Amino acid sequence: MPTTITKTIGSGGNYATVAAWYADNTAFCPSGTNMVTSDTVAVGNIISNISGAAQLANLSGTYTTDATHTITLQGSPGGFRDNANVRTNALVYSSANGWALTSSVASSYALLISQPNTILSGLQIQATGASTYTLGLNNSNITVQNCIITSNAYRQLFQGAGTNKFTNCLFQSAYGGFDINLEFSGGTANMYFCSIVIPSDVNNVSGEVAIDINGGSLTLENCAIFGFSVPWQVSAGSNPTFTTCATDKTGTTGLTGGLTLTNQFVGTTAATADWRQKAGSGLRGTGTADATNGAQDISGLARPQGGNWDIGAWELASAAAKKCSIGFGIGCGIVLGGARLLARNPLMTRRSLLIPKGAGR
Helix, strand or coil: CCEEEEEEECCCCCECCHHHHHHCHHHCCCCCCECCCCCEEEEEEECCCEEECCCCEEECCCCECCCCCCEEEECCCCCHHHCCCCCCCCCCCCCCCCCCEEECCCCCEEEEECCCCEEEECCEEEECCCCCEEEEEECCCEEEECCEEEECCCCCCEEEECCCEEECCEEEECCCCCCEEEEECCCEEEEECCEEECCCCCCCCCCCEEEEEECCEEEEECCEEECCCEEEEEEECCCCEEECCEECCCCCCCCECCCCHHHCEEECCCCCCEEEECCCCCCCCCCCCCHHHHCECCCCCECCCCCCCCCCCCCCCCCCEEEEEEECCEEEEEEECCEEEEECCCCCCEEEEEEECCCCC
């Protein structure tokens, strides 16, 4: 079994920046740069907010990796998914909810990944510099999961090529006026349970495109694409493949259209943005079952909650339940709207039971 090398990144951590972590080969291998022969896995944990005028990092492909010997950059502990109020906090980029990465570099990428077998998990990433992509992927076998990716600058949220996967991600364009927001320019990409949105009052120019295929192919399952003039277009390559995806636009091939933006999400303007699913939404229970790619939503809540799977990054919670841990001791907590309030005996070995609301005290 590979040895995991875990380092902390941020104020008070092993490294002040993501770039400094990636530059130190001892964070990945005891010596050299081959993680396969050294039999290692590397994990970088963000432990504070990180912001500045420089690029966050360019993971350029220095290390030899494979499907077993991977590199993970994650917003934990202390990321937005770890917040005790994750189910009641607005689903939007906010450093108040968990560690956030912000770059004001201009004419570049806030975060560029060319390192294969990299996993980005539980991160909040924002670009604020002019003509800067928030995220770029320029290699294959890269996974982006449970992330919030946004920009308030004149440029795209994402640009990349390769055979890569996105799961449970929120892409929010906070700056209108750029005609393409996610550009796929080669390879085979897959998106599962993602929400791709722009606030209703942002300057959404005529022809503002959510997704542009400029080479390669893209498959989307259970994705929500809302607020854009054009949900998708093909500049080159093949048409995207959709499975139970939804949009507010009508007449869009492959998607269930005509769902009113304001009826789907808690807040839909720039000032009130909150991309949690609203009760009564047309996204509720209309997705395709997929335990492989959607066992949990972006907040960590188990899917499905309502008998069938919801579309988008957020799963609407079912009725409250009581979770108890039973062993030599006992600890109980309430699961309410997906948020756990758990008191338990830390000294005891336990197994968990889920007891329906009203059963017991």
